[in-house]
Amino acid sequence: MTASGQYEEVDLAVEEALALVKEGGAVVPDDSGTTGSPRPASASAPTPASAPAPRGDGPGGTAEHHAATPWQQARGVAGRAARRPGTPVSVPLDAALGLVLAAPLTALTDLPSFDTSAMDGWAVAGPGPWDVRAEGVLAGHDAPAPLTDGEAVPIATGARIPQDTSAVLRSEHGRSDDNGRLHATRKVVHGQDIRPRGQECRSGDPLLPLGTLVTPAVLGLAAAAGYDTVSALPRPRAEVLVLGDELLTGGRPHDGLIRDALGPMLPPWLRALGAEVVAVRRLGDDAQALRKALEDSDADLVVTTGGTAAGPVDHVHPILRGLGAELLVDGVKVRPGHPMLLARLKENQHLVGLPGNPLAAVSGLLTLAEPLLRTLSGRTAPEPYALPLQDTVHGHPYDTRLVPVVLREDRAVPLHYNGPAMLRSVAVADALAVVPPGGARPGQELEILDLPWAMAGIEVCFT
Ligand SMILES: Nc1nc2c(c(=O)[nH]1)N[C@H]1C(S)=C(S)[C@@H](COP(=O)(O)OP(=O)(O)OC[C@H]3O[C@@H](n4cnc5c(N)ncnc54)[C@H](O)[C@@H]3O)O[C@H]1N2
Numbered sequence: 001m002t003a004s005g006q007y008e009e010v011d012l013a014v015e016e017a018l019a020l021v022k023e024g025g026a027v028v029p030d031d032s033g034t035t036g037s038p039r040p041a042s043a044s045a046p047t048p049a050s051a052p053a054p055r056g057d058g059p060g061g062t063a064e065h066h067a068a069t070p071w072q073q074a075r076g077v078a079g080r081a082a083r084r085p086g087t088p089v090s091v092p093l094d095a096a097l098g099l100v101l102a103a104p105l106t107a108l109t110d111l112p113s114f115d116t117s118a119m120d121g122w123a124v125a126g127p128g129p130w131d132v133r134a135e136g137v138l139a140g141h142d143a144p145a146p147l148t149d150g151e152a153v154p155i156a157t158g159a160r161i162p163q164d165t166s167a168v169l170r171s172e173h174g175r176s177d178d179n180g181r182l183h184a185t186r187k188v189v190h191g192q193d194i195r196p197r198g199q200e201c202r203s204g205d206p207l208l209p210l211g212t213l214v215t216p217a218v219l220g221l222a223a224a225a226g227y228d229t230v231s232a233l234p235r236p237r238a239e240v241l242v243l244g245d246e247l248l249t250g251g252r253p254h255d256g257l258i259r260d261a262l263g264p265m266l267p268p269w270l271r272a273l274g275a276e277v278v279a280v281r282r283l284g285d286d287a288q289a290l291r292k293a294l295e296d297s298d299a300d301l302v303v304t305t306g307g308t309a310a311g312p313v314d315h316v317h318p319i320l321r322g323l324g325a326e327l328l329v330d331g332v333k334v335r336p337g338h339p340m341l342l343a344r345l346k347e348n349q350h351l352v353g354l355p356g357n358p359l360a361a362v363s364g365l366l367t368l369a370e371p372l373l374r375t376l377s378g379r380t381a382p383e384p385y386a387l388p389l390q391d392t393v394h395g396h397p398y399d400t401r402l403v404p405v406v407l408r409e410d411r412a413v414p415l416h417y418n419g420p421a422m423l424r425s426v427a428v429a430d431a432l433a434v435v436p437p438g439g440a441r442p443g444q445e446l447e448i449l450d451l452p453w454a455m456a457g458i459e460v461c462f463t
């Protein structure tokens, strides 16, 4: 980093501190996504919002200035980075959850596919009282013999309606006299409690359009409509490369070593975002191992964690440069997570570099990986929505902040312990609130990003 770069970094810290003081908020280290405690206001002049952030080039690199991308713009770039989803494939229903339909779902049968009883009771023909047939009709059996006027037959919910039935009498609405004849205790309306064939759809009716996300309910509808497989877009393949010599995969932190929080967190989240996670590899801080892993990977998306900044073992930038990768986003004006990056490794292969701080990684996941995977998996963007904020949230002077919130009675309640290295808040959050530069006051409407764990980690077992 150059001397001038260092001065700009100092200015930014002053501006951040001043912004917090102006709002009457205390500067709490690691709880604001900013860089620390306030310095005297006389230390320097304000840095304009458009000033480029400095970045060293890593070990042995030359210093350069680069402009971080505004948060909304970064999401847009990520959404457009991948050119198209994969080629549609035929997928068995038990593997289709979370995929997107590549063809409309058209009914392969009438639903119901025969006239069926909606209730347990009797199928009756004509006005009562009725003589009752000895043998009843159960679901799953072939067509029963037709009824004649004045006749009834015991019937179960879901059983086929005998021909010439005029209504179904519920079991609680009929009584037998001493001669075994059936009487209705309620008025019987013609056709009552009969579900006619084709009531829900006729064979060939369109049920769901192309592009529908396969939810559990879609699986149920597809099965009911006669499907064993559906045509769907394949999951983009993602590989996770966890960087850092300091990471442990078990036990408690000790001797300067810490637990890897991202290895367990990212795969289910990526899956919830539509990806198939093909590998999670821990590479330490070995630059050559990173280079080889990137050269060898055939994943659609490589996600790295850590090593995005300019520390002595932050290898991501130099290795990307060495590989001739195209940096599409190099830093984002968002806190936490501002060193996040997006690169094109090959024509159809992208890399999202998530910062190592765990909440910063979540920020990068939702800012860059989510829009990229959305395009690759053919999903449509959720309708944006906003909610009023419950309490004041201090802002960064120039950057967007993403703050974990819980949603309570149509308000977003910001959570504490939201520093870049902390997961306590996001672990109980429903969503992230998008806080504009300068912060937000109670009642102010903020865009809300739902956290994508509706389907996280669901492994469907069919036995
Ligand atoms: N001189 C500057 N230093 C830093 C800046 C800056 O602007 N100038 N930005 C800071 C910010 S903000 C972030 S975020 C981090 C990003 O750093 P890296 O992406 O290079 O990540 P690391 O240095 O490897 O790690 C940062 C931090 O996170 C811990 N970590 C890493 N991986 C994991 C993991 N899998 N599970 C749990 N914790 C992890 C790591 O031990 C570090 O404490 O850079 C700042 N520095």
Ligand code: MOO
Pocket: 033, 034, 335, 336, 337, 338, 339, 355, 357, 359, 360, 420, 421
């Ligand atoms: O603000 Mo960093 O991106 O600590 O997380």
